[in-house]
Amino acid sequence: MGHFIFNDTHDTLRAEIRRYVERELAPHANEWEEAEYFPDSVFWEMGRLGYLGLRYPEEYGGSGLDYYSAIVLAEEMTRAQSGGVGMAVAVHAEMATPPILKFGTEEQKRRYLVPAVKGKKIAALAITEPGAGSDVSGIRTRAVQDGGDWVINGSKIYITNGVRADFYLVVTRTGDDQWGGLTLFLVEKETPGFTVGRKLKKVGMHASDTAELFFENVRVPDANRVGDVGQGFYNIMWELQGERLIGAATAVAGAERALEMAMKYAGEREAFGRPIGRFQVIRHKLAQMATEIEAARALVYTCAWRWQNGEYPVKEISMAKLFASEMACRVADEALQIHGGAGYMLEYPVQRVWRDSRLLRIGAGTDEIMREVIAKQMGF
């Protein structure tokens, strides 16, 4: 993909990831979507190949590459033909683990980050609660200090990798201050009092496991606290910027997959004696889809460039996340429309992109919250 943010190493990486994804993941997509799960061995294998530690330092088992390499992985994962697989990997490598590197102690990095990079331990990030999603400051899961430990009580919901994870980065309330009263903890699955509730049924992202989590007097040592007491909100907001950018890159690449399906179908399907792609209405739809994809891509890559160069462009990242997610849903919807009745049939892959894309406008901050963030940054 010719763009100035990518160099020769990214191109090689892209070719290798694509080869792996198309040969080892995509052939299983239908099976995994149906089972609403995919084997943990995918994490082991991707860890062994170094895909889960692209931009982690070599001392923690990573390859020390740049942020663009994470964009490459997110883009190529859309070729797995199952959004859920890409999401599970993204949550593990780009959402649940970056705060450990950025805010964690050396011991936490050894104990959690290193095995996560290897794919030996799977990570999840638990922010959302039944009573608090968009409003992170409304979090009620409480951690109370007791000697050298913390005791956690509460629950979390809609947690990706929730069933399969070995450890969870959990946002808790440790003080009454709305924003300054949140703190992050690492909780291991085997900790007494911690239970995984239902595996939730979803509209899309079927191969990904989404769960409820319950905390009943879950005791964790202070050594499992990530970052300072009361810094949880700010640290999670930092994490969300990277997460949103990866989400936006996934949206663009997912839309590209939908466009490819639409183009293929428009070239093959005939109606009124010609391929439907020869009708101006359909051709213009394809042109519009391609244009919107390019516009979103430009915004995502520009944000990635700024992020890579040490900027913290909250407004533009929110714009990229918002625009790319809405765009991906529009493109997937048009792609489905171009397929006619076939688009509504489960045997055609376009419906899966259509269903999977819908999450993009909700997860990692809804469209409405993105507009709120942008407006606030504009001074309104």
Place this chain on the structure above:
Amino acid sequence: MEILVLLKQTFDTEAKITVKDGHVVDDDVTLVINPYDEYAVEEALKLREAQGGAVTVVSVGTDRVEEALRRALAMGADEAVLVEAPAGADELTVAHALAEWASAKQWDIVLAGNVSVDSGAGQVALRFAEVLGLPHVAAALKLEVGDGKAVVHRDAEGDTEVLEVTLPTLVTAQQGLNEPRYPSVPGIMKAKRKTIARVTPAAPVAAATVVQSVFQAQQNRRNTMIKGSPAEQAQQLVQLLRGEAKVV
């Protein structure tokens, strides 16, 4: 153990081939390691892992072949050599160019692909062995090396033949010999930093063949989807075979 792998860069088997002015156009096409040669690389790496030694990969071609050599390095090969292709090379020229370079060193085993997926001649490896006076076994499905010998299970048109051969020898890989590994990211990064040695054949051997023309074979394929219950489908199929295809 000194292991040599002969490797060719070919089209990706998924690539769309276009022919223009009597040549195959490869400008925008993804090129890969010939799949059979990839089995050879994998087998070489497994041999080295089990018995120690070094794996060298060698290819004849132009600058672009570096990509394929680098991929073999990323998979784990120790060294790579690019022999510059003499003009108008055919299988004979290539085999001699490889042999000229390889003759400077003592190899315990030479591995190669059974055939390349592009020209499909299946000649280079065997000619190479002939030039160097090595025994050779083609189309290996299983390879065991030890005590200065190799036991090769080879694919004999569907049957399996088991041969024992003394080292040094050349063995070509058949599909099924192994599952080639994917290069890891650290492997890719390490391969990027390696230098690929370049040599030019001192005494190139002229081609023995001339390509008269290259054209794309026309395939008139038509699909007919048969629908309905299994009984209806069977009935339709018989009708089509009798009425249209006229084979029953």
